[in-house]
Amino acid sequence: MTSLFAIVDCNNFYASCERVFNPALNGRPVVVLSNNDGCIIALSNEAKALGIKMGTPYFQARPQLEKDGVAVFSSNYELYGDMSRRVVETLQQFTPNLEVYSIDESFLDLGDFYKIDLQSYAKTIKETVFQWTGIPVAVGVATTKTLAKVANRLSKKSTKADGVLVLTDERHIEAALKRTDVGSVWGIGRRYATKLAGLGIHTAWDLRNVTDGFAKKHLTVVGLRTVKELRGESCMELEHMPPAKQNICTSRSFGETLTELTDLEEALATHTVRCAMKLRKQKSCAGVITVFLMTNRFTEQHYYYSRTIKLDSPTSSELDLLRHATRALKQLYRPGLQYKKAGVIVSDIVPANQVQLSLLSSQNTERDTKLMHVLDDLREKYGNKFVKYGVQGTGKKWQLKEEHISACYTTDLSGLLKVG
DNA sequence: TCTGGGGTCCTAGGACCC
DNA sequence: TCTGGGGTCCTAGGACCC
Secondary structure (H helix, E strand, O other), X not given: OOOOEEEEEEOOHHHHHHHHOOHHHOOOOEEEEOHHHOEEEEEOHHHHXXXXXXXXXXXXXXXXXXXXXXXXXXXXXXXXXXXXXXXXXXXXOOOOOEEEEEOOEEEEEOOOOOOOOHHHHHHHHHHHHHHHHOOOEEEEEEOOHHHHHHHHHXXXXXXXXXXXXXXXOHHHHHHHHHOOEHHHOOOOOHHHHHHXXXXXXXXXXXXXXXXXXXXXXXXXXXXXXXHHHHOOOOOOOOOOOOOOOOOEEEEEEEEEEEOOHHHHHHHHHHHHHHHHHHHHXXXXXXXXXXXXXXXXXXXXXXOEEEEEEEEEEEEOOHHHHHHHHHHHHHHHOOOOOOEEEEEEEEEEEEEHXXXXXXXXHHHHHHHHHHHHHHHHHHHHXXXXXXXXXXXXXXXXXXXOOOOOOOOOOOOOOHHHHHHO
């Protein structure tokens, strides 16, 4: 029984989301910026054609963006998250065996679909998603996830394929792998690509033909799996239910550099609350909390300052976590430093129902748990800003720079009032 | 002046134990 | 002077993904 996977990948996802609600942008170059309007993280095809590169700092690209009339957006994750959900719901019409791999990619298990015409089936998926959501996607089909990724990538490059490529024929696979740089293979990053080039491996086809021993020696067991997948031997299963996260991190750069303890406290308190909410959402508790502060990593050698605290017993209460985060911050803080970013990481994560309570704290814990339920419900109904702590402050100073944010078309009803 | 955020997995080496 | 060997746990660092 051979496996069969499709990967559905949204084209230039964030840029496409902006377009869905602003059709005047069709045919125009569009870019989307990272948090704080820092870097370019998404480009429409027209923007790519202008030679603009992913990851370029906004301030560097700005002259060209203005000259070429590129539409620029701050990232709007509320909008992208909602559009992502719509795409997934559409895909679920095709199969329940689906893995949401990232905000803009899903794997579909087509294990039993060999008998059907895969080419026209994949085309139907693509057309349906566009019809229902307005998001253009590309579909790659193959016997392993890694080969499906290759197919997906090539489907976007060929006008003949037009966003749909089924890669099951051995001759086609060979041709496809010969046309794929080794660095474009899923699992081979920049470092490995450079290393492999030094060893005479330049294409995906070269990589497919190395020995197992070579792969393991130079790329570890992870790379060996990639090589096997290129040969058509499926080593990566579909993951229906993503496992609970083992670390959860919430961090942001500040809109401007901060020096005062109280400003840092406000920012960190907000990150801590969000971290606790993520923790509770996956029904976990954390045994360790780390607070970090960063100064300018581009100009200073020592820019990362962190403090890790082991908790008496794992918790998901933001009251507990706030107390420890504040204590850690006070130990970390040095007057006179120009801080650019702060964050909270919780780790040593265990399922909430497995937490052993220490006898002394159990009464508090029970009360906290009830309180957290109430807070989560209120935030669900009225939004995150509805319930805030004094220590979170007004946030004016540290909040993100978002000079080009679009409206939350899909979730924000107040937008309708403004228009009407 | 400006340069994102949030994750995973593997390996090597040191600490520690018997 | 000499100072085994094997197992486990933890951490830091390095690689990758979107």
